[in-house]
Amino acid sequence: MASNTTTVHVALSERSYDIEIGAGLLTEAGRFVVEQTGCSHAVVITDSNVESLHGQRVAECLEQAGTRVDMATVPAGESTKSASHIDQLWRLMLEFAADRKSVVVAVGGGVVGDLAGFIAATYGRGIRFVQIPTTLLAQVDSSVGGKVGINLPGAKNMVGAFWQPTSVLIDTDVLNTLPLREYRSGLAEVVKYGVILDPEFFSYLEANIDGLNNREPNVMRHIVARSCELKAQVVSADEREETGLRAVLNYGHTFCHAFEAETGYGTYLHGEAVAIGMLCASRLAESMGRIDAEVTRRQFKLLDALGLPLAVPDVDQDVLIGAMQKDKKTEHGKLRFVLPTRLGHVELVSGVPVELVRAALVSS
Amino acid sequence: MASNTTTVHVALSERSYDIEIGAGLLTEAGRFVVEQTGCSHAVVITDSNVESLHGQRVAECLEQAGTRVDMATVPAGESTKSASHIDQLWRLMLEFAADRKSVVVAVGGGVVGDLAGFIAATYGRGIRFVQIPTTLLAQVDSSVGGKVGINLPGAKNMVGAFWQPTSVLIDTDVLNTLPLREYRSGLAEVVKYGVILDPEFFSYLEANIDGLNNREPNVMRHIVARSCELKAQVVSADEREETGLRAVLNYGHTFCHAFEAETGYGTYLHGEAVAIGMLCASRLAESMGRIDAEVTRRQFKLLDALGLPLAVPDVDQDVLIGAMQKDKKTEHGKLRFVLPTRLGHVELVSGVPVELVRAALVSS
Numbered sequence: 202m203a204s205n206t207t208t209v210h211v212a213l214s215e216r217s218y219d220i221e222i223g224a225g226l227l228t229e230a231g232r233f234v235v236e237q238t239g240c241s242h243a244v245v246i247t248d249s250n251v252e253s254l255h256g257q258r259v260a261e262c263l264e265q266a267g268t269r270v271d272m273a274t275v276p277a278g279e280s281t282k283s284a285s286h287i288d289q290l291w292r293l294m295l296e297f298a299a300d301r302k303s304v305v306v307a308v309g310g311g312v313v314g315d316l317a318g319f320i321a322a323t324y325g326r327g328i329r330f331v332q333i334p335t336t337l338l339a340q341v342d343s344s345v346g347g348k349v350g351i352n353l354p355g356a357k358n359m360v361g362a363f364w365q366p367t368s369v370l371i372d373t374d375v376l377n378t379l380p381l382r383e384y385r386s387g388l389a390e391v392v393k394y395g396v397i398l399d400p401e402f403f404s405y406l407e408a409n410i411d412g413l414n415n416r417e418p419n420v421m422r423h424i425v426a427r428s429c430e431l432k433a434q435v436v437s438a439d440e441r442e443e444t445g446l447r448a449v450l451n452y453g454h455t456f457c458h459a460f461e462a463e464t465g466y467g468t469y470l471h472g473e474a475v476a477i478g479m480l481c482a483s484r485l486a487e488s489m490g491r492i493d494a495e496v497t498r499r500q501f502k503l504l505d506a507l508g509l510p511l512a513v514p515d516v517d518q519d520v521l522i523g524a525m526q527k528d529k530k531t532e533h534g535k536l537r538f539v540l541p542t543r544l545g546h547v548e549l550v551s552g553v554p555v556e557l558v559r560a561a562l563v564s565s
Numbered sequence: 566m567a568s569n570t571t572t573v574h575v576a577l578s579e580r581s582y583d584i585e586i587g588a589g590l591l592t593e594a595g596r597f598v599v600e601q602t603g604c605s606h607a608v609v610i611t612d613s614n615v616e617s618l619h620g621q622r623v624a625e626c627l628e629q630a631g632t633r634v635d636m637a638t639v640p641a642g643e644s645t646k647s648a649s650h651i652d653q654l655w656r657l658m659l660e661f662a663a664d665r666k667s668v669v670v671a672v673g674g675g676v677v678g679d680l681a682g683f684i685a686a687t688y689g690r691g692i693r694f695v696q697i698p699t700t701l702l703a704q705v706d707s708s709v710g711g712k713v714g715i716n717l718p719g720a721k722n723m724v725g726a727f728w729q730p731t732s733v734l735i736d737t738d739v740l741n742t743l744p745l746r747e748y749r750s751g752l753a754e755v756v757k758y759g760v761i762l763d764p765e766f767f768s769y770l771e772a773n774i775d776g777l778n779n780r781e782p783n784v785m786r787h788i789v790a791r792s793c794e795l796k797a798q799v800v801s802a803d804e805r806e807e808t809g810l811r812a813v814l815n816y817g818h819t820f821c822h823a824f825e826a827e828t829g830y831g832t833y834l835h836g837e838a839v840a841i842g843m844l845c846a847s848r849l850a851e852s853m854g855r856i857d858a859e860v861t862r863r864q865f866k867l868l869d870a871l872g873l874p875l876a877v878p879d880v881d882q883d884v885l886i887g888a889m890q891k892d893k894k895t896e897h898g899k900l901r902f903v904l905p906t907r908l909g910h911v912e913l914v915s916g917v918p919v920e921l922v923r924a925a926l927v928s929s
Contacts, residue, residue, distance in 0.1 A: 284652040291648065291724050295717050323687070326714060326725045327805075350690060353659050360655050361690045362726065441691070 207426040211345055211433040213365055213440055220344060220369040220433075222426050224418045227333070227372040230259045230306075231266030234331050237368045240304040242269045244297055246290070246317035247308040250277040254378055255335050256308045263306070271297040275316065279467075282312055282351045284360070287319060294324045301325045304367070310336035311343045311471075315361070318349025322364035329367040335375045337387025338472055341394070341428035344369045346436045363441050371429075373421040381508075386472025388413060388507045391424050393479060394431045396500060397452045400545035402427050407499070410506045448549050452539040453478035456562075459524035463516045476509035485553065485561035486540040496544050512564045522558060571790040575709055575797040577729055577804055584708060584733040584797075586790050588782045591697070591736040594623045594670075595630030598695050601732045604668040606633045608661055610654070610681035611672040614641040618742055619699050620672045627670070635661040639680060643831075646676055646715045648724070651683060658688050665689045668731070674700035675707045679725070682713025686728035693731040699739045701751025702836055705758070705792035708733045710800045727805050735793075737785040745872075750836025752777060752871045755788050757843060758795045760864060761816045764909035766791050771863070774870045812913050816903040817842035820926075823888035827880045840873040849917065849925035850904040860908050876928045886922060 206223035221233070234243060243263050247256030252274045263270045273293050275281045297303075307317035307330060314332055321330035334340045350361015376384060395403030405423070406413065412420035432450065439446035456478030460469060469477075483497040505511060525536060536553045570587035585597070598607060607627050611620030616638045627634045637657050639645045661667075671681035671694060678696055685694035698704045714725015740748060759767030769787070770777065776784035796814065803810035820842030824833060833841075847861040869875060889900060900917045 284648070284655065288648040288652070291717055295720055295723060323714075323724050323726060325723065326712065326727055348690065350687075353655055356659055359659060359689065360687050362687060363690055 205422070207422055209426055209429040209433060211365075211429075212437045213347075216347075216365040216440075218366055218368050220371060220426075220429050222340075222371040222373065222422055222429070224374045224422065225372060226370055227255060227258060227375065228262065230333060230370055231262030231264070231268070233368075233370050234263060234304065234306060235266040235268055237331065238304045238329055240268060240302060240329070242297075242299065242303040243271075243306050244294060244299055244303060245270060245272045245306045245308055246275070246313060246320065247272065248275050248277040248281065248310075248313050251309040251313065251335055255333075255375060259306065259308050259333060271299075275313070277312070279312055279352070282316055282358075284351060284353075286316065287351055290316065290320050291324060294320065299324060299328070301328055303328055305330035306333060307331070308333045308335060310334065310339045314339055314343045315349050315358070316351065318347075318364055318366070319351060319361055322349055322362040327364065330364070332366045332369040334369070334371060336379060337376055337384055337425075338390060340371050340373075340376075340425050341387060342390050342432070344371065345429050345432040347440070371425055373418060373425060376416055376421055382470060382473075384416070385508045386470035386475075389472035389476040389479070389504065389509055391428050392500070392503055392507070393450075393452055393475060394428045396479065396483075396541060396544060397449050397539070397547045398431045398435070398545060399427070400543075402431070403499070403503075403544055407503055410503075413507060445549060449539055449547050452541070452547050453480075453482050455525050455536075455538050456481040456521075459521045460514050460516075462524050463520055464514050469510070469514070473510050476504045477511060477513060480504070480511060480564075481513065481561045482538055482540055485538060485557055486542075488557050488560055489540070489550075489553070491550075492541050492543060496541055499544070513562050518559050518562050521562060522555060525558070569786070571786055573790055573793040573797060575729075575793075576801045577711075580711075580729040580804075582730055582732050584735060584790075584793050586704075586735040586737065586786055586793070588738045588786065589736060590734055591619060591622060591739065592626065594697060594734055595626030595628070595632070597732075597734050598627060598668065598670060599630040599632055601695065602668045602693055604632060604666060604693070606661075606663065606667040607635075607670050608658060608663055608667060609634060609636045609670045609672055610639070610677060610684065611636065612639050612641040612645065612674075612677050615673040615677065615699055619697075619739060623670065623672050623697060635663075639677070641676070643676055643716070646680055646722075648715060648717075650680065651715055654680070654684050655688060658684065663688060663692070665692055667692055669694035670697060671695070672697045672699060674698065674703045678703055678707045679713050679722070680715065682711075682728055682730070683715060683725055686713055686726040691728065694728070696730045696733045698733070698735060700743060701740055701748055701789075702754060704735050704737075704740075704789050705751060706754050706796070708735065709793050709796040711804070735789055737782060737789060740780055740785055746834060746837075748780070749872050750834035753836035753840040753843070753868065753873055755792050756864065756867055756871070757814075757816055757839060758792045760843065760847075760905060760908060761813050761903070761911045762795045762798070762909060763791070764907075766795070767863070767867075767908055771867055774867075777871060809913060813903055813911050816905070816911050817844075817846050819889050819900075819902050820845040820885075823885045824878050824880075826888050827884055828878050833874070833878070837874050840868045841875060841877060844868070844875060844928075845877065845925045846902055846904055849902060849921055850906075852921050852924055853904070853914075853917070855914075856905050856907060860905055863908070877926050882923050882926050885926060886919060889922070 209220040305321040347365040353359040457474040460474040573584040669685040711729040717723040821838040824838040
């Protein structure tokens, strides 16, 4: 890879893999996939938005590298993560005569990665796949961790697998074509990594507001690489979400899931709901005497400077609390939150009094 | 477990598990599942044939052991291993409020085990499952190895996973209710283990024809336990079918798959086609000078005494050979067979001349 490329290693014993991050890497996708996998057949899975922007380029690149290439384009949007689309893709794989040596190449955001990854996890009882995430959120979140799958009606990500990619290629140039709102939504997850794991990274973000807002290449490479590194550390310690360690990644997410569910999916982008959720969680931690007001204030200021929404949605508090009690990470209706103890450190806290949750839902 | 129980350990590092084998164990299923898993919610998956014979008993047993129990009954038959049935079962799991701590209990033959195992492999990104196989074939074959999944149109087992059970409970008494033809079909796979791995076990089978035909309890326990042990040794050495070691289990199966595909699935039971396929493979090995005629003769005599069909189906030879060249285990149309070198040992042989295959298709 070129010299301006950063490599992040995800350590998962025999399932370990590398993430290559740099500007303009998409043009090297063909060579990259063939070098990494030695495959003679690749199936590019992309969506109707990304196909013309990047999907076709990746497919052409792969052909030039000497691989037989097929392409499957699914409709853009969360509703594509369904059993019926998985069935269609399984049949397409068969039509393409994909076998155990074929490689699935996912080109798109989180939906494409989750769907393509689940195809790779199940077709032929599991084949290799390479992720080429094209949204900031997918680059910093779903490209690390191996969670793949689909939704059931009313139950997000209820069916799936832990299936690690063979490798991940991240071209930060693709962020330039990302709509502003979607880009900002990804930044919310970047901020989250600072809050939960790395105060220095948080300070770096505070010091680089302009670079972040202008999508400066060096800033892009650094924030994507550092986010992947931080998530990789957590995932390496708890690959299958069994020890509870991986729960730290859910900072802000109990609130976030309630906002998403009760405003109707689509009102908020995921990162927007995460931003509001982090501030709620931070206020909650304050009210429990776990942190001082400065920690909340710094998050507020940073998220605000990055153009993220900060106000709690106008939904009845009881409805939101009811949704939190039904969250799949909740046990028997007991409210449980990931809360900071200082900038760069969080803990899982059970049995939080409902009055404090209610108070945290009031934007300060 | 009772003193007349045999335990077979399947060594797969952190995915290791035990198989408990004995007469009348079904009545202990509830205690067994609760002891092994500590679950408070079990979903029994069974089929329309097995439900009234054994499925309901297992469900009652589980309830008596203090677990919340739900039951899903699928139509009996291979066509149930489809994407649409998987989708229905995923939705049922959600209706049952199954969560990551729920346990899937498969009560039935190979179809139920494959389907229920794939549900366990994917619901909630993977939950525990206990196998209670109720056919001889499922007891000696699909209860060891972790292969689960469904068919795509025209492609058997094309979608699935390797997902090991938490434990397996085998009640040999259930074999008494098995139709004769189905019972005999299972015996073909038992004979196979002797041929490929264990000449002493083959001799034991030769010496116990009456016990086998009369389904004597001690003989049943021994053949099931020894078959599971032998398969477990192979699977432990090659869990995900990556090193080629696991290929020995496909003795007779290249021929078998061609017979099944070209006579229409359902004409032969799987074990019947295996029996004929083993004799073809043995004749082929003979013609290549790999074994002497005695090895084929002993297999013929044993399979005959167990009431299995031995004559090659009346299908055009070119059609059969064409089917073998399309077999998913074939590489680029090259004919490849698992062939004996002596009783108890087989090898994978590539590039076998088509004239010899043709000759082996003539029943002697």
